[in-house]
Amino acid sequence: MQNTPHIPVLYREVIEAFQDVESGIIIDCTMGYGGHSSMILEANPNIKLIAIDQDQTAIDFSTERLSKYGDRVSIRKGRFSNVIKEILEEYGADEIKGLLADIGVSSLQLDQKDRGFSYESENLDMRMDKGASLTAEVVVNEYSTSELENILLEYGELRNYKKIASTIVKNRPFTSAKSLSDTLKNDMPRGKKIHPATLLMQAIRIEVNDELGELKSLLNSLQNAGLSSAKIAIISFHSLEDRIVKQEFIKWSKSCICPSEAFRCECGNNHSLGKIVTRKPLMAKDDELKENIRSRSAKMRIFQMDN
Ligand SMILES: C[S@@+](CC[C@H](N)C(=O)[O-])C[C@H]1O[C@@H](n2cnc3c(N)ncnc32)[C@H](O)[C@@H]1O
Numbered sequence: 088m089q090n091t092p093h094i095p096v097l098y099r100e101v102i103e104a105f106q107d108v109e110s111g112i113i114i115d116c117t118m119g120y121g122g123h124s125s126m127i128l129e130a131n132p133n134i135k136l137i138a139i140d141q142d143q144t145a146i147d148f149s150t151e152r153l154s155k156y157g158d159r160v161s162i163r164k165g166r167f168s169n170v171i172k173e174i175l176e177e178y179g180a181d182e183i184k185g186l187l188a189d190i191g192v193s194s195l196q197l198d199q200k201d202r203g204f205s206y207e208s209e210n211l212d213m214r215m216d217k218g219a220s221l222t223a224e225v226v227v228n229e230y231s232t233s234e235l236e237n238i239l240l241e242y243g244e245l246r247n248y249k250k251i252a253s254t255i256v257k258n259r260p261f262t263s264a265k266s267l268s269d270t271l272k273n274d275m276p277r278g279k280k281i282h283p284a285t286l287l288m289q290a291i292r293i294e295v296n297d298e299l300g301e302l303k304s305l306l307n308s309l310q311n312a313g314l315s316s317a318k319i320a321i322i323s324f325h326s327l328e329d330r331i332v333k334q335e336f337i338k339w340s341k342s343c344i345c346p347s348e349a350f351r352c353e354c355g356n357n358h359s360l361g362k363i364v365t366r367k368p369l370m371a372k373d374d375e376l377k378e379n380i381r382s383r384s385a386k387m388r389i390f391q392m393d394n
Contacts, residue, residue, distance in 0.1 A: 093194040095122030096382040097322060100369045101187060102130045104320045104389050111184035112137055114174060116167035116305065119193040121149035127187070128156050134184065139163045139170045141216040145193065166216070168304035180313040189322040190302060192292065194381060204292060206268035206284035211261060213288075213295045223291050227267060228260045241327070242299075243290030250274050251287065264288065293325070302328055306335045310360065314392040318364070322387045329368060329386045336363050336390045361393035 095101070101123050105113060110133045115124045118138035128136055136159060140146055146164050153160045163170045167188065175183070196215065197204045203212030203223055213223040226238070232252050239248035251274045261267045268275075268284035275283030293299065302323075309319060321332045342359040343352050368386035375382050 093120040093122055094379045094381070095126065096189065096379065096385040097369060097371060097375070097387050098123065098126055099375075100387055101320065101322075102126055104318060104364075104387070105131060105185045105187075108134055108184045108318065110134060112178060112182050113185035113187070114171070114183065115139065116171065116186065116188040117190060118149050118162065119145050119189070120195060121152040123187055123189060124149065124153060124160070125156075127185075128153070128159060135159050135161070137161045137163060137174055139165065139167045141166050141219075142193075142196065143217065144195070144199075148195075166301060168301050168308070171305055171308050175308065175312050180317075181315050183312075183314055183317045185318045185320070186309070187320045187322075188302075188305060190298065190328055191324045203264055204288065206264050206282060206288050208264040211264055211267065213264075213292045215296050219296075221295055223264070223295050224262070226291055226294050227255060232256050238290050238294045239287070241290075242293040242325075243286040244326070245286050245290065246276065247274060289325070299327060299331065302331055306331070309392075310335070310339060313394060314360075315394050317392040319390045319392060320387055321389075322385050324384045324386075329388070332388045333368075336388060339390060339392075361391045364389035364391050 105127055108131055112135050113127055113131065115127065115136060115138040118124050118140040121138070124136055124138045127134070138149065138153070138160060140149070141164065143164065146162060150162055153162070192204055192215070196202050200208050201210065202208070203210045211222065211224040211227055214221070235252040235255055236248050239245045239251055245251060251271060254271055254274050255267070258270050268287065271287060272283060275287065323329045323332060339360040340363050343354055343356045344358045345352050345354045365388050368388050370386055371379070371382035
């Protein structure tokens, strides 16, 4: 595992989540460097895996890495919000027995300076899919002050978002993440264990890749898919994403969907899609934290569809 560009987070918990899936299809919505995918294929010898990624570098790497599993694996390039709909049409809901999404960027994407994800990058790109039209350069140089403020507050949870947005607007245009983070270094919060520009980069990246929109769309497709017995495991790294997953799973578990002010139940009281497996999110234990610092903010929630 150490000689791959990305160490999968919560790997023991992921294996455990799918250990009772004996056959059918498991979908890995965020294949990346194939870490989780190969573990699932090893641990579940009778399943087929459909693996999705929008990043061509990840596709090329994992096509090679997963080739030994032959026709047990099918790799699809695209945004999971789109590809999931095609898969559901192609195979039908009953075939799908599991789905994993490990939302966010991979270590390799962060480490490759030419991708623009790092505050030391010499460009401002941050697209997971290099064919997408919105880049970090457009967000930083063309968004209005109030649009920037919203992103910094919502996605970066930066308390001095107004000051940061104003410094960006006064000093633009920017052509590199490095010049952006150097210009803003005095406006960034200090004292935490992370580099001051990390939250700024995170906020811009979430906007560029529409990460919250992708997650909401995926959950919406799953809710309406009519999955009869599938285990859904979502790993997120941001409190907003975790909240979206938590609330969606609570909604899926409810049998009665009448408005809270309704005098009595009129919905039929039969709307539950299954049950929440993890009341609290699963997080990395000390030994994993020691070997993979990226796992410190990972949270996994699991839902058992049971229609
Ligand atoms: C955190 S990494 C996944 C790592 C993977 N679990 C592993 O073990 O190697 C996230 C990956 O998902 C991809 N990704 C993120 N959002 C996506 C989306 N909406 N559609 C398709 N791929 C996405 C990224 O390009 C990246 O390669």
